[in-house]
Amino acid sequence: xxxxxxxxxxxxxxxxxxxxxxxxxxxxxxxxxxxxxxxxxxxxxxxxxxxxxxxxxxxxxxxxxxxxxxxxxxxxxxxxxxxxxxxxxxxxxxxxxxxxxxxxxxxxxxxxxxxxxxxxxxxxxxxxxxxxxxxxxxxxxxxxxxxxxxxxxxxxxxxxxxxxxxxxxxxxxxxxxxxxxxxxxxxxxxxxxxxxxxxxxxxxxxxxxxxxxxxxxxxxxxxxxxxxxxxxxxxxxxxxxxxxxxxxxxxxxxxxxxxxxxxxxxxxxxxxxxxxxxxx
Numbered sequence: 001x002x003x004x005x006x007x008x009x010x011x012x013x014x015x016x017x018x019x020x021x022x023x024x025x026x027x028x029x030x031x032x033x034x035x036x037x038x039x040x041x042x043x044x045x046x047x048x049x050x051x052x053x054x055x056x057x058x059x060x061x062x063x064x065x066x067x068x069x070x071x072x073x074x075x076x077x078x079x080x081x082x083x084x085x086x087x088x089x090x091x092x093x094x095x096x097x098x099x100x101x102x103x104x105x106x107x108x109x110x111x112x113x114x115x116x117x118x119x120x121x122x123x124x125x126x127x128x129x130x131x132x133x134x135x136x137x138x139x140x141x142x143x144x145x146x147x148x149x150x151x152x153x154x155x156x157x158x159x160x161x162x163x164x165x166x167x168x169x170x171x172x173x174x175x176x177x178x179x180x181x182x183x184x185x186x187x188x189x190x191x192x193x194x195x196x197x198x199x200x201x202x203x204x205x206x207x208x209x210x211x212x213x214x215x216x217x218x219x220x221x222x223x224x225x226x227x228x229x230x231x232x233x234x235x236x237x238x239x240x241x242x243x244x245x246x247x248x249x250x251x252x253x254x255x256x257x258x259x260x261x262x263x264x265x266x267x268x269x270x271x272x273x274x275x276x277x278x279x280x
Contacts, residue, residue, distance in 0.1 A: 102190050102237035103222045108261060111232065111254045114242060118251050121216070121268040123208040129271070130280070133213045137201035144199050144215070152280060153197070153215055161193040166215040168279045169266050173218065176248045180241065187222075187237050194219035194226060194262055217265035227262045234261035249273070 108114070134145040144150050155164040159177025163170065181188040196218040202208045211217035221227060222237040234254060238261050242252045249270035253263030274280060 102187055102235065102240075103225060104236045105233050106236050106239070107233050108239065108254050108259065111259060114246070114255050115251050115267075116246065118246065118249065118267040119269055120251055121211060121266065121271055123202060123205070123210065125268055125271075126209065126211065126214050126216075127207075129275070130214060132207065133199045133209055133215075137199070137207065137209055137213070139200055139203065141198040141200050144197070144213075148280065149214060160188060160191045161218075161220070163193065163196040163218055164215065165196050165218065166280075168274045169216050172248055172250070172266065172270065176244050176250070179247075180244050183244075184240065187240060190222045190237060191241070192221050192224040194221055211265035216271070217263060219262040220264060221262050227260075229260055230258040232259050234259075238262065 130149055131146055133149055134142060144153055149166065152166045152168070153164065154167055154170060156162070156170055158170055158174050159181065163173065165173070177188065177191075180191070196212065197215050198212045199209070200213060202210050212219075220238065220241065222235045225235065227234055227238070238254075241264075242254065245252060245264050249267050250264050251267045253260035253265070256263075
């Protein structure tokens with residue numbers, strides 16, 4: 001009859017994280033928290049849950065075996081709870097698991113759709129709109145010589161980072177960071193940059209330049225830890241940042257065929273809006 005409590009405990013292990021997510025959606029709680037990070041957090045939890053279903057099944061099998069062999073259920077259950085916490089990317093030995101979680105690496109949920117209805121500017125559109133950022137492009141970062149772009153290029157401290165970008169992009173980035181700082185100051189304090197302006201051609205192309213070459217893109221990370229390009233994973237903090245950038249009209253590189261989740265660039269929609277406003 002030991003199999004009966006094992007099954008009950010197994011069901012509880014599987015249902016606990018599901019109920020943790022579903023109940024707040026069904027039962028309204030009064031909160032003063034506002035901001036796009038709410039939806040992002042829910043999406044992350046769903047993704048992390050789906051990744052761990054198989055691990056939970058394995059834990060259930062081990063639990064059943066241990067209970068059948070007569071091992072102490074309390075000791076075993078305690079260990080399973082610790083294992084489950086580790087599986088979800090939280091180190092139970094740290095003093096602040098929520099803050100530490102920003103740097104945890106997770107799979108990017110539904111990454112092909114993270115930019116929703118935003119349109120990528122693309123090299124052809126940028127060249128047609130502004131011309132090349134310099135006449136001759138190489139594989140190395142060089143100075144910008146295009147007068148129209150050069151007149152709008154500034155170097156400034158924006159929020160937690162220092163960037164060299166076009167003025168409208170810097171002001172837009174400032175808005176993003178202000179929203180993040182107001183909504184999630186702990187995350188804001190962890191933001192770092194891996195670079196912004198780099199005037200060079202796209203690898204493998206001859207006369208095409210990326211958004212970085214136009215001063216319309218920035219690479220960000222958490223705590224200065226660089227993301228592994230193309231593995232479909234990223235730091236949890238970046239998935240939250242992406243919500244704020246999307247609301248401001250920036251595209252996230254996580255959706256690329258070769259995922260680049262540190263990369264954020266101004267969308268074509270936003271550039272066309274600035275053009276109509278005469279900002280260039």
